[in-house]
Amino acid sequence: MSAIAVFTSGGDAPGMNAVVRAVVRLAIHHGREAFVIYEGYQGMVDGGDMIKQFTWKDTSLIIHQGGTVIGSARCMEFRERSGRLKACKNLVDRNITNLVCCGGDGSLTGANMFKLEWSSLLEELNQAGDITEEQMKACWFLNIVGCVGSIDNDMVYKGGVTIGTDTALNRIIDAIDAVQSTASSHQRTCVLEIMGRNCGYLAWAAGVATGADFIFIPESPPKEDDWESALCDHLNFRRRAGARLCTVLVAEGAIDKFGNAIKTDYVRQVIVDRLKHDTRATILGHVQRGGHASAYDRLLGTMIGAMCVEKLRRTEPGDAACIVGLRGFRPVYSKLEEAVSDTQAVAEFTKNLDFKGAIGARGKGFKKHVGFLKAINRDKPKVSTDHNSKAFVILCCGAPASGMNAAIRATVHYCMNEGCVVYAAHGGFSGLAQGHLEKMEWIRDQSWQALGGCSIQTDRKIPVSYEQVNETIQKYNLRGIFVVGGFDALVAVNHMENCVAIPVILIPATISNNVPGSEYSLGCDTAVNAVVDAIDTCKISADSAASRVFIIETQGNFCGYLALTAGFAGGADIVYTDEEGITLEQMLLDIARIKCQIVADQKRHFVVVRNENCNLRYDMNFMKTLYEEEGKDCFSVRVIQLGHLCQGMYPSPFDRVRATNFACTAAKHLINCADNKVNDKLVIGQVAGRLAIQKVSDAVKDANMNKRTPMTNSWISMLPLQKMLAKYGHQGVAPEFQSIMDAMCDDDDSSCSKL
């Protein structure tokens, strides 16, 4: 069986190590030899020690690291046929005909070219006597699967964001939050330069996540000829309205409508000269690339790396090279050649000053989201509201979750832009029943995006009767209700079907991620990052200690999402969830496996993650006692119950951006329902990676009311992979979970047709 090799190329991106780890481990799991190629194409051309067979252990403790541990380089030689000829020989000598390339569009273009000329390279090498006839025949097909490692999220393809984007956004948001707090103290204006030569995604998303005042991106320049005056008018208005700080974001490749570059320092100078603001410019530079990988990038890199191996295993001679991406928790495949040319088309549109074309070429989602940003980050509502305008109310129900405040701000702004009035019901449904409503004003305070918790007071209680709620609806002449919350909120909205005569929409927000109708709830990305931080801390602390097992308990009620996702992204050894179930026999087997690895000197530290209700009888105390007793001669045990720490402190960029998208889409839909007198009770959510709105009555059909969980979970596909990557071997994965994964891998939409 031919070996599988992985390499990272072009600009480095956090999450690349997760790809390397997943490719190596899954290849070994399937009985293949796994190689890494150091320094990208340079290592492939140079051969020798630059192409190295990796063992399981070689990929230990790399998942959290930023950058790429196997290096990346730009290689001029590979651009020439002579360089590719050397690379071909080096691969054939090692019987490598399966490659996973993790890089940007340049690297993937090179990969495609290499695949297309592979047979002619073989023939040339054979004629020159550098490889034998047998070698040529054995290696006749080169299979290449690509994955996009790029912090810029600049690839136009079927997958969602690219590997590295989320970490970069985390760094950017941390920096902007920090700069904003000092700028606010001194009433300054801050101008920040964000990476992105051809693609404004990072600046756009950072703008959404921090409520920036003005954003310059290459694909959508200011529409005014004199953008300097437009910028200054806007900032002036903001200051007069009482803002203590102004934030301007400039993408590296920003241009005006005539194609002239807009440079950070020039923007700063314009503000100083015309407005006399105390203005500081900060170029974030390589800070954006660095540091430990975010939970999502680890998840993305791991899932995609694993799916690349699965794709290679299923590739047949003649299949075109493809790129693997992820939508929700499912792999999606794009033709490599097509994705590269679609990506290059954006740059071409921008170069020709066809900005409509550029935004369109980025995809429908990008266009919609740029529109949302413009709607909610205006200096004042587009349409003035008066007492005759439609009124809506927003309330939060359930435990606080990061992103609730961003969702409230976006809902209020979107509705006010449409000329509507929005009230906030303080204290959830109780507040609504008692008529504790506050008319919301345009929220100019940028810190709302960055605030954890819930600024309008959330409450778990749901009404027993809706009489008082209906009285409030009549009193305020409400036309629709936005509910932000978790499973209780879903139950309440479902009850309202028969007793509340206005439309209602639920925006899922709970760190448990247990709302049927959405594979993702606001707050859970922040929570996963918080748990992954705890796992990292344990691993680091364990490094200096004797053999030890950490048992970390997460919140999540009966839903294992938080435990499994954090365990998956954190590289935990064992994860216990209610969905899989725990038996005493399984725990004893796990302990035996740990002991074997310690005795064989393979590993000394183990992380076990359990979700709080994974088994009501085998609780944390029981598990601790069992592990301690059974492992007493071999390892010590430490337990960490994270409890409310799971909520995290500040909302992650993912939660802030997702909150804005959920809220704007929900608001658009609910206003439409109110206009057309459609009294639907709805839930907005992410289904297979895309925004979807469905009736709550349909969503609850998928609810396990006793356990308060969905009955179908797309994220469960991580379960078999977690076990494979934690070296359970084939036997450790229960057949039902293995078949879930097989179905996922086979669910190819045939986008990678034959050449």
Ligand code: ADP
């Ligand atoms: P990125 O992959 O991040 O876009 P580059 O564009 O610098 O980064 O590409 C990385 C490497 O991929 C280059 O140094 C080169 O070795 C290889 N490469 C890029 N474009 C081509 C091409 N058209 N033909 C062959 N190799 C290429």
